[in-house]
Amino acid sequence: MEYALYELTGRLSHTWLSGFIQTTPYVIPGLQIVHILCVAIVFTAATVTAGRVFGWVERDVEESRVARRFLTSIWKVLPILVLTGSLLVVGEPRRSLLNATFGLKMALLLFAIILTGVLQARVMHLPDGMRRREGRTATIMVSIAFLTLWCTILVAGRWIAYTPTA
Amino acid sequence: MTFRDLIALLENSSIAEAIREGDWLFPSIESVHVIAICATIGSIFILDLRLLNMASRDRPVINLARSVLPLTWIAFVIAATTGFLLFISNASRYLANGYFDTKLVLIALAGANMLVFHFLGGRDLTKWVADARPPSAGRIAGALSIALWVAVVICGRMIGFTMDPT
Known part of the structure:
Protein backbone atom coordinates (compact mmCIF):
# COMPACT_ATOMS: atom_id res chain seq x y z
CA MET A 1 0.00 0.00 0.00
CA GLU A 2 2.76 2.40 1.03
CA TYR A 3 4.80 1.45 -2.05
CA ALA A 4 1.78 2.08 -4.30
CA LEU A 5 1.31 5.53 -2.75
CA TYR A 6 5.00 6.36 -3.32
CA GLU A 7 4.68 5.27 -6.94
CA LEU A 8 1.46 7.27 -7.44
CA THR A 9 3.09 10.33 -5.85
CA GLY A 10 6.07 10.03 -8.20
CA ARG A 11 3.87 9.62 -11.27
CA LEU A 12 1.56 12.50 -10.35
CA SER A 13 4.42 14.90 -9.64
CA HIS A 14 5.81 14.30 -13.15
CA THR A 15 2.56 15.05 -14.98
CA TRP A 16 2.08 18.23 -17.04
CA LEU A 17 -0.82 19.33 -14.81
CA SER A 18 1.23 18.97 -11.64
CA GLY A 19 4.04 21.02 -13.17
CA PHE A 20 1.57 23.68 -14.28
CA ILE A 21 -0.02 23.93 -10.80
CA GLN A 22 3.36 24.07 -9.08
CA THR A 23 5.02 26.62 -11.34
CA THR A 24 2.17 29.00 -12.27
CA PRO A 25 1.94 31.84 -9.77
CA TYR A 26 -1.27 32.12 -7.73
CA VAL A 27 -2.72 28.75 -8.89
CA ILE A 28 -2.19 27.01 -5.52
CA PRO A 29 -3.40 29.99 -3.40
CA GLY A 30 -6.33 30.46 -5.82
CA LEU A 31 -7.37 26.81 -5.53
CA GLN A 32 -7.00 26.95 -1.74
CA ILE A 33 -9.18 30.09 -1.54
CA VAL A 34 -12.00 28.50 -3.59
CA HIS A 35 -11.61 25.32 -1.48
CA ILE A 36 -11.89 27.31 1.80
CA LEU A 37 -14.99 29.22 0.60
CA CYS A 38 -16.65 25.90 -0.35
CA VAL A 39 -15.68 24.45 3.06
CA ALA A 40 -17.30 27.49 4.72
CA ILE A 41 -20.56 26.90 2.80
CA VAL A 42 -20.62 23.16 3.55
CA PHE A 43 -19.73 23.65 7.22
CA THR A 44 -22.37 26.34 7.73
CA ALA A 45 -25.00 24.22 5.98
CA TRP A 56 -30.89 26.48 18.21
CA VAL A 57 -31.74 28.13 14.86
CA GLU A 58 -34.71 28.51 12.49
CA ARG A 59 -37.10 27.31 15.22
CA ASP A 60 -40.11 28.74 13.38
CA VAL A 61 -39.44 26.56 10.30
CA GLU A 62 -40.02 22.80 9.93
CA GLU A 63 -36.86 20.65 10.09
CA SER A 64 -37.55 19.19 6.66
CA ARG A 65 -37.70 22.67 5.07
CA VAL A 66 -34.43 23.71 6.73
CA ALA A 67 -32.78 20.48 5.55
CA ARG A 68 -34.11 21.03 2.01
CA ARG A 69 -32.57 24.51 1.95
CA PHE A 70 -29.22 23.67 3.53
CA LEU A 71 -28.38 19.96 3.15
CA THR A 72 -29.00 20.13 -0.60
CA SER A 73 -26.44 22.94 -0.85
CA ILE A 74 -23.81 20.50 0.51
CA TRP A 75 -24.39 18.23 -2.52
CA LYS A 76 -24.15 21.22 -4.87
CA VAL A 77 -20.85 22.47 -3.43
CA LEU A 78 -19.26 19.02 -2.89
CA PRO A 79 -18.17 18.58 -6.58
CA ILE A 80 -16.27 21.93 -6.46
CA LEU A 81 -14.72 20.88 -3.15
CA VAL A 82 -13.61 17.53 -4.61
CA LEU A 83 -12.32 19.18 -7.82
CA THR A 84 -10.25 21.86 -6.05
CA GLY A 85 -9.04 19.30 -3.49
CA SER A 86 -8.01 16.89 -6.28
CA LEU A 87 -6.14 19.64 -8.16
CA LEU A 88 -4.29 20.53 -4.95
CA VAL A 89 -3.33 16.86 -4.53
CA VAL A 90 -2.05 16.73 -8.14
CA PHE A 111 -17.97 9.01 6.51
CA ALA A 112 -19.38 12.57 6.56
CA ILE A 113 -20.81 12.15 3.04
CA ILE A 114 -22.56 8.94 4.12
CA LEU A 115 -23.87 10.66 7.27
CA THR A 116 -25.15 13.61 5.19
CA GLY A 117 -27.25 11.13 3.22
CA VAL A 118 -28.46 9.44 6.42
CA LEU A 119 -29.44 12.77 8.03
CA GLN A 120 -31.13 13.89 4.81
CA ALA A 121 -33.15 10.68 4.72
CA ARG A 122 -34.15 11.05 8.37
CA VAL A 123 -35.03 14.74 8.35
CA MET A 124 -36.33 15.24 4.81
CA HIS A 125 -37.90 12.00 3.72
CA LEU A 126 -39.13 10.26 6.87
CA PRO A 127 -42.87 10.85 7.33
CA ASP A 128 -43.66 12.98 10.43
CA GLY A 129 -45.50 10.11 12.16
CA MET A 130 -42.60 7.68 11.75
CA ARG A 131 -40.12 10.33 12.94
CA ARG A 132 -42.16 10.79 16.11
CA ARG A 133 -42.46 7.02 16.69
CA GLU A 134 -38.74 6.47 16.38
CA GLY A 135 -38.19 9.37 18.74
CA ARG A 136 -35.93 12.37 18.55
CA THR A 137 -32.92 10.67 20.14
CA ALA A 138 -31.71 8.93 16.98
CA THR A 139 -31.95 12.11 14.86
CA ILE A 140 -30.18 14.13 17.56
CA MET A 141 -27.41 11.51 17.82
CA VAL A 142 -26.93 11.51 14.03
CA SER A 143 -26.82 15.35 14.07
CA ILE A 144 -24.19 15.40 16.85
CA ALA A 145 -22.05 12.88 14.92
CA PHE A 146 -22.63 14.87 11.71
CA LEU A 147 -21.49 18.20 13.19
CA THR A 148 -18.57 16.64 15.08
CA LEU A 149 -17.37 14.98 11.88
CA TRP A 150 -17.38 18.21 9.87
CA CYS A 151 -15.51 20.00 12.71
CA THR A 152 -12.92 17.19 12.76
CA ILE A 153 -12.53 17.39 8.97
CA LEU A 154 -11.77 21.12 9.25
CA VAL A 155 -9.25 20.49 12.06
CA ALA A 156 -7.60 17.65 10.08
CA GLY A 157 -7.39 19.94 7.04
CA ARG A 158 -5.42 22.47 9.06
CA TRP A 159 -3.16 19.87 10.71
CA ILE A 160 -2.00 18.46 7.34
CA ALA A 161 0.45 21.37 7.16
CA TYR A 162 1.91 20.43 10.57
CA THR A 163 2.17 16.65 10.01
CA PRO A 164 5.47 15.43 8.56
CA THR A 165 5.14 13.46 5.32
CA ALA A 166 6.37 9.85 5.13
CA MET B 1 3.16 54.00 25.85
CA THR B 2 3.56 54.04 22.07
CA PHE B 3 1.88 51.60 19.67
CA ARG B 4 5.27 49.92 19.15
CA ASP B 5 5.66 49.44 22.93
CA LEU B 6 2.22 47.86 23.10
CA ILE B 7 3.08 45.45 20.29
CA ALA B 8 6.36 44.54 22.00
CA LEU B 9 4.51 44.02 25.30
CA LEU B 10 2.00 41.68 23.65
CA GLU B 11 4.69 39.79 21.74
CA ASN B 12 6.84 39.30 24.83
CA SER B 13 3.97 38.15 27.06
CA SER B 14 4.13 34.62 28.44
CA ILE B 15 1.02 33.54 26.52
CA ALA B 16 2.47 34.80 23.21
CA GLU B 17 5.70 32.97 23.95
CA ALA B 18 3.84 29.75 24.78
CA ILE B 19 1.92 29.95 21.47
CA ARG B 20 5.08 30.76 19.50
CA GLU B 21 7.36 28.17 21.09
CA GLY B 22 4.95 25.27 21.63
CA ASP B 23 4.54 22.51 19.05
CA TRP B 24 0.77 22.12 19.20
CA LEU B 25 -0.67 25.36 20.62
CA PHE B 26 -0.44 27.46 17.42
CA PRO B 27 -2.02 24.78 15.14
CA SER B 28 -4.72 24.09 17.76
CA ILE B 29 -5.71 27.77 18.03
CA GLU B 30 -5.49 28.04 14.22
CA SER B 31 -7.88 25.07 13.86
CA VAL B 32 -10.48 26.75 16.10
CA HIS B 33 -9.91 30.02 14.17
CA VAL B 34 -10.61 28.25 10.84
CA ILE B 35 -13.82 26.64 12.17
CA ALA B 36 -15.02 30.00 13.55
CA ILE B 37 -14.13 31.90 10.35
CA CYS B 38 -16.01 29.30 8.25
CA ALA B 39 -19.10 29.62 10.49
CA THR B 40 -18.88 33.45 10.49
CA ILE B 41 -18.57 33.79 6.72
CA GLY B 42 -21.01 31.00 5.92
CA SER B 43 -23.73 32.44 8.20
CA ILE B 44 -23.18 35.96 6.81
CA PHE B 45 -23.56 34.54 3.28
CA ILE B 46 -26.95 33.04 4.24
CA LEU B 47 -28.31 36.52 4.99
CA ASP B 48 -26.45 38.19 2.08
CA LEU B 49 -27.87 35.69 -0.41
CA ARG B 50 -31.37 36.36 0.98
CA LEU B 51 -30.81 40.12 0.56
CA LEU B 52 -29.83 39.40 -3.04
CA ASN B 53 -33.00 37.26 -3.35
CA MET B 54 -30.87 34.29 -4.43
CA ALA B 55 -31.58 31.89 -1.53
CA SER B 56 -34.04 31.36 1.37
CA ARG B 57 -36.60 33.35 -0.67
CA ASP B 58 -39.50 31.87 1.32
CA ARG B 59 -38.17 33.43 4.56
CA PRO B 60 -38.91 37.02 5.65
CA VAL B 61 -35.55 38.81 5.97
CA ILE B 62 -36.19 39.82 9.59
CA ASN B 63 -36.94 36.21 10.68
CA LEU B 64 -33.84 34.89 8.93
CA ALA B 65 -31.67 37.65 10.43
CA ARG B 66 -32.98 36.99 13.97
CA SER B 67 -32.33 33.27 13.54
CA VAL B 68 -28.87 33.35 11.95
CA LEU B 69 -27.17 36.47 13.40
CA PRO B 70 -26.66 34.99 16.91
CA LEU B 71 -24.62 32.19 15.27
CA THR B 72 -22.67 34.82 13.30
CA TRP B 73 -21.83 36.81 16.45
CA ILE B 74 -20.80 33.76 18.50
CA ALA B 75 -18.56 32.55 15.65
CA PHE B 76 -17.16 36.06 15.10
CA VAL B 77 -16.22 36.49 18.78
CA ILE B 78 -14.41 33.10 18.73
CA ALA B 79 -12.69 34.00 15.43
CA ALA B 80 -11.59 37.40 16.77
CA THR B 81 -10.30 35.94 20.06
CA THR B 82 -8.33 33.13 18.39
CA GLY B 83 -7.16 35.57 15.70
CA PHE B 84 -5.84 37.91 18.41
CA LEU B 85 -3.96 35.02 20.07
CA LEU B 86 -2.38 34.03 16.74
CA PHE B 87 -1.50 37.68 16.11
CA ILE B 88 0.28 38.29 19.42
CA SER B 89 2.48 35.21 18.86
CA ASN B 90 4.27 37.13 16.07
CA ALA B 91 2.72 40.60 16.20
CA SER B 92 5.50 42.60 14.52
CA ARG B 93 5.81 40.12 11.64
CA TYR B 94 2.06 40.14 11.06
CA LEU B 95 1.92 43.94 11.11
CA ALA B 96 4.71 44.07 8.53
CA ASN B 97 2.62 41.90 6.18
CA GLY B 98 0.48 43.89 3.74
CA TYR B 99 -2.14 41.15 3.40
CA PHE B 100 -2.66 41.07 7.17
CA ASP B 101 -3.14 44.85 7.33
CA THR B 102 -5.52 44.73 4.35
CA LYS B 103 -7.47 41.90 6.01
CA LEU B 104 -8.05 44.05 9.12
CA VAL B 105 -9.19 47.01 6.98
CA LEU B 106 -11.57 44.74 5.03
CA ILE B 107 -13.08 43.32 8.24
CA ALA B 108 -13.60 46.91 9.48
CA LEU B 109 -15.26 47.83 6.15
CA ALA B 110 -17.51 44.74 6.34
CA GLY B 111 -18.52 45.82 9.87
CA ALA B 112 -19.17 49.40 8.67
CA ASN B 113 -21.28 48.05 5.78
CA MET B 114 -23.34 46.05 8.28
CA LEU B 115 -23.83 49.09 10.57
CA VAL B 116 -24.79 51.40 7.69
CA PHE B 117 -27.28 48.80 6.48
CA HIS B 118 -28.66 48.25 9.98
CA PHE B 119 -29.16 51.93 10.83
CA LEU B 120 -29.99 53.38 7.39
CA GLY B 121 -30.86 50.87 4.66
CA GLY B 122 -32.54 48.25 6.80
CA ARG B 123 -34.74 50.40 9.06
CA ASP B 124 -37.93 48.97 7.52
CA LEU B 125 -36.63 45.38 7.62
CA THR B 126 -39.96 44.10 8.98
CA LYS B 127 -41.62 45.04 5.68
CA TRP B 128 -39.28 42.78 3.68
CA VAL B 129 -41.59 39.79 3.77
CA ALA B 130 -41.23 36.31 2.31
CA ASP B 131 -41.11 35.89 -1.48
CA ALA B 132 -40.29 39.56 -1.89
CA ARG B 133 -37.19 41.07 -3.47
CA PRO B 134 -35.46 43.37 -0.95
CA PRO B 135 -35.04 47.02 -2.04
CA SER B 136 -31.84 48.17 -3.71
CA ALA B 137 -30.22 49.27 -0.39
CA GLY B 138 -30.50 45.68 0.86
CA ARG B 139 -29.23 44.19 -2.37
CA ILE B 140 -26.23 46.54 -2.46
CA ALA B 141 -25.40 45.78 1.20
CA GLY B 142 -25.61 42.02 0.49
CA ALA B 143 -23.39 42.17 -2.61
CA LEU B 144 -20.86 44.40 -0.86
CA SER B 145 -20.77 42.11 2.17
CA ILE B 146 -20.10 39.00 0.04
CA ALA B 147 -17.34 40.80 -1.89
CA LEU B 148 -15.68 42.08 1.32
CA TRP B 149 -15.75 38.69 3.09
CA VAL B 150 -14.40 36.86 0.03
CA ALA B 151 -11.58 39.44 -0.01
CA VAL B 152 -10.99 38.74 3.72
CA VAL B 153 -10.54 35.02 2.92
CA ILE B 154 -8.18 35.85 0.02
CA CYS B 155 -6.02 38.04 2.27
CA GLY B 156 -6.16 35.49 5.11
CA ARG B 157 -4.83 32.75 2.82
CA MET B 158 -2.21 34.98 1.23
CA ILE B 159 -0.72 35.82 4.65
CA GLY B 160 0.57 32.24 4.87
CA PHE B 161 2.29 32.57 1.49
CA THR B 162 3.89 35.95 2.13
CA MET B 163 4.89 36.00 5.83
CA ASP B 164 8.50 36.94 6.37
CA PRO B 165 10.07 33.68 7.69
CA THR B 166 12.75 35.44 9.77
Missing part, protein backbone atom coordinates in the same frame (compact mmCIF):
# COMPACT_ATOMS: atom_id res chain seq x y z
CA ALA A 46 -24.11 21.34 8.33
CA THR A 47 -24.16 23.66 11.39
CA VAL A 48 -27.55 25.19 10.55
CA THR A 49 -29.13 21.79 9.78
CA ALA A 50 -27.80 20.25 13.01
CA GLY A 51 -28.62 23.49 14.86
CA ARG A 52 -32.25 23.20 13.73
CA VAL A 53 -32.42 19.62 15.03
CA PHE A 54 -31.03 20.86 18.40
CA GLY A 55 -33.55 23.75 18.35
CA GLY A 91 -0.13 19.97 -7.58
CA GLU A 92 1.47 18.83 -4.33
CA PRO A 93 1.12 15.01 -4.25
CA ARG A 94 3.88 14.43 -1.69
CA ARG A 95 2.36 16.92 0.77
CA SER A 96 -0.97 15.09 0.71
CA LEU A 97 -0.75 11.44 -0.35
CA LEU A 98 2.16 10.64 1.97
CA ASN A 99 0.60 12.51 4.91
CA ALA A 100 -1.21 10.49 7.58
CA THR A 101 -3.50 13.40 8.52
CA PHE A 102 -4.57 13.76 4.88
CA GLY A 103 -5.51 10.06 4.86
CA LEU A 104 -7.52 10.57 8.05
CA LYS A 105 -9.27 13.60 6.51
CA MET A 106 -10.28 11.59 3.43
CA ALA A 107 -11.64 8.74 5.58
CA LEU A 108 -13.62 11.21 7.71
CA LEU A 109 -14.90 12.95 4.57
CA LEU A 110 -16.22 9.66 3.20
